[in-house]
Amino acid sequence: MDIDDASHEGKGEETKAKRIVVILVGAPGSGKSTFGEQVMRSSTRPWVRICQDTIGGGKSGTKAQCLKSAASALKDGKSVFIDRCNLDREQRAEFVKLGGPNVDVHGVVLDLPAKLCISRSVKRTGHEGNLQGGKAAAVVNRMLQKKELPKLSEGFTRITVCQSESDVEASLNTYSALGPLDTLPNGYFGQKNPDAKIQLGIMKFLKKAEVPAANAVSEAKSIQSSFSPQSIKEMDSSSNGPVNVSSFPENAGDITRLYSGGGLSCNVIANAANWRLKPGGGGVNAAIFNAGGPALEVATKEQAKSLQPGRAVVVPLPSNSPLFSREGITHVIHVLGPNMNPQRPNCLDNDYITGCKVLRDTYTSLFEGFASVARSQEKLAKGSNENHGPNPSELQDHTEGVNMKHSPNNDQKSKREGDHDNDRSKKCKGSQDEVGADIHGSRTGKLEKNNDKIDGSMTKIWGSWAQTLYHIAMHPERHMDVVLEISDNVVVLNDLYPKAKRHLLVLARYEGLDCLADVRKEHLHLLRAMHDVGLRLAEKFLQEDASLIFRLGYHSAPSMRQLHLHVISQDFDSKHLKNKKHWNSFNTAFFFDSVDAIEEVSSNGKATPRDDDESQLSIELRCHRCRSAHPNIPRLKSHISNCRAPFPPALLQSGRLVLAPCNADVGP
DNA sequence: GTTCTAGAAC
DNA sequence: GTTCTAGAAC
Structure with missing residues (x-):
């Protein structure tokens, strides 16, 4: 029966099955094929799944083949799943055009966390697209960079966005329950803000740092003094955007000039260090050691001699380091990520799974180190004004696994306090105590205090x-x-x-x-x-x-x-x-x-x-x-x-x- | 505080 | 068409 025949238009439509084109949208590993297969297993409606990975008969097919095949299935009275990534508008446009008076076009977006898609892509063995192993991560990330969530204005009659497994489950049930004559309500379901790709807080933060930037140091992570989680420039595995720092602007700023170059008050910076914790090597490590001066080198040596992949070491910065005096940086956290160079210790040897684990450990160590700094400064803000420097032994608790110096680091502590006393002796006013506290980095308490007057008057x-x-x-x-x-x-x-x-x-x-x-x-x-x-x-x-x-x-x-x-x-x-x-x-x-x-x-x-x-x-x-x-x-x-x-x-x-x-x- | 710009005022 | 203001955004 030729249901597209014009003679059928406009009469007896309520009794005729309306067909649906479901355009599945999602990265590899997001579960598009599974979605289609599961609906087809339990549905009483005739469905065809058109998969670009298989349509070529063993090889990857073309978009044109998919279109042709979809049109023909619709002609046969069947509903179809378009099982290809369809991540950007252009990719979807031709398929949206399959819609018509008797054909609804639905979008089902499987917008699951990138890390989940990657791990599924990596684990799968019999995937039709042959996207396996470590290569998957790169491909998924690249695709997610271009992700453009579908909008009703593209021509969809209904869009469902699934951002969690339970969303997927709900949507599966909806489509599985569709009988041959059933239809679904039109509209946009699931996500509140279709344009949200990256957390706003992060973009705001980067934009600020971007303005006066001189040299880009894109690997560097910086942590703002407010200690707010959004202000941490970080690879963001919780949002469903790409898991890759490069999704952020490349010229995010020079981490060694956050204050002088960008007006950004920042107490703690992270350094992508090398395993010997030594200067050089180019990139951010060289830049930070260069800016930190010999004082940073000495202070680093006092904390640890070397670093294992996945570990971090928190180094309190001496006041004679230019990073301290010029930028207000109080701590450098050195971190070492996964190593893929066979000439260095702990080489991964292409072990992607271990690499992910080490990377996770790296970030965990970094944040634990940062949290320890934040905690010690919080304590100081609440406690006596006289004790300004963070307690190095407290920080060392979080450098587990590193060659730690367990003897309390009295030299450095007394030196820092000595400097502080000198600072203060030059200024005779009582309120200068607080200036001293600021120099030593307890800006958290200070900012709160200054935007919220103690006496509550204004x-x-x-x-x-x-x-x-x-x-x-x-x-x-x-x-x-x-x-x-x-x-x-x-x-x-x-x-x-x-x-x-x-x-x-x-x-x-x-x-x-x-x-x-x-x-x-x-x-x-x-x-x-x-x-x-x-x-x-x-x-x-x-x-x-x-x-x-x-x-x-x-x-x-x-x-x-x-x-x-x-x-x-x-x-x-x-x-x-x-x-x-x-x-x-x-x-x-x-x-x-x-x-x-x-x-x-x-x-x-x-x-x-x-x-x-x-x-x-x-x-x-x-x-x-x-x-x-x-x-x-x-x-x-x-x-x-x-x-x-x-x-x-x-x-x-x-x-x-x-x-x-x-x-x-x-x-x- | 400035910059940007839509639209009011001329 | 140009000048100027005022409000939003930063």
Whole structure:
């Protein structure tokens, strides 16, 4: 019977069997053939399984053969399984076209963990596609790289995504139960986000590291200071994406410059080491030992002489290593993966199964080592402020199987604490204890603390971009390219985007002071110190250019974290002054004069912004001298470049403006 | 904080 | 058509 005959269209359809094309989508080893076979065993509906691996009569067939065969089966009134990978849209398109008024096109996606597909592919002996052994891993991974989950818009009437064995089971039951006249509801079933390929957290993390990257070190794994599992750049065997680091951007960043090159605070880095734990060999090992300097080499030797495949060794980094002082790295975890080189110990000799096990052990050792660092730092954050360095003997518990030094590593510990004491003796302020703690890497507790004020008064969450000044205040020595002055209390720098000819920032070097609202009476000396530094520098500039006029003050609701005083000349002659917010943040009540802040804190114990902060930022644009209004920034800028009207009386009082003694171009 | 850009304003 | 703003994204 020719059911596709046009004469049948439009009549008696409800009594006629509607055929189904089920396009199976999945990597080798995902269970496509099994799925088809199982349905066919128990179904009362006539099915044909069209398998590209067998259609060629012993050899692998072609897509065209599959299409032809499918069309002919449909003509015979049979439903068909298209048993080929069908992982990308293009591969599926021709088969979707088999659909029509009497033919529904279904997609069944077997989106199982890659490691499961690989192990099945490896284990199978009689697989029709002859995809066996270690080669399978590479093939599966390559295919999953291109994985494109089907969408209804491709022409499917129904799509079922199975992401676990139980999903597969459920779908098997659905299709097995289909009688010759039954149909299934249309729609998308199974997965919530069809575009999800890789965990978002990982991509976000990589994107950040990618920006200023110089040399790619793609084998390197880096672990962010937040200790959040998503931020670990890692081969991800739990998601159903490819099990391969190369699924991530190649230029993920230089692991030896995460902070200086990428602004990424990271305490612990992993090194794909060699078995002798020695520098060299090229790649990430060479790069890390090179960046770590001789100190890393010495510290490594103290922990272990060599490493077995699958093992890790945690090395606390001495403070004289550039990786420590420049990047804030406190630990390097050396790991050794499976070895396939017969000239080195423990060669795998093409034993894929053992290789997988060793690789798993490698990652397990790495994470255990990392967890031990995290635990010891957590303890320190909770415990006494006096004991800063992690306890090396604790870390050694996790270097099992390595040539461990069991005698407590007192030399290094006392050395690190000694350095710390020196650091601290140079800074006399009490709060510098916390700076010390930061240098020694306990950033976990610190970040939490700073995004969530201890007194609970204000919980502003600062974005990563808002941390720059905080980092500079805490580690000015790492930012000497922008820093002009460092003292116990303050750091001075040029504003990165000056809004006038002269625009400096005076940063408070105090932990926990993010903005003026955090300032209390006990910080009065700091406010005065900041003002004095600002004043001194303004006067220095006035000697160079007596026509300048300065104003010192704070933004009521700053965008950047860490209390900072603006010292800004009143010409506002800058290409960086671009919008209303820029202007109003310096020329409305949003700008809190330093002299007023000092006065209010000294009399009220705190500085309370007068107007509802942010509302000031969008008010009309007015000249700061003659108070005339202007429709837009270009017109305002054009006006202020010429306006020589006297400043408003309020600014002329109380030393709010700082000008050269001879400057007559100011008052009435 | 900046950059990017859609769309409003001119 | 061009200029400018404002909101989202980072």
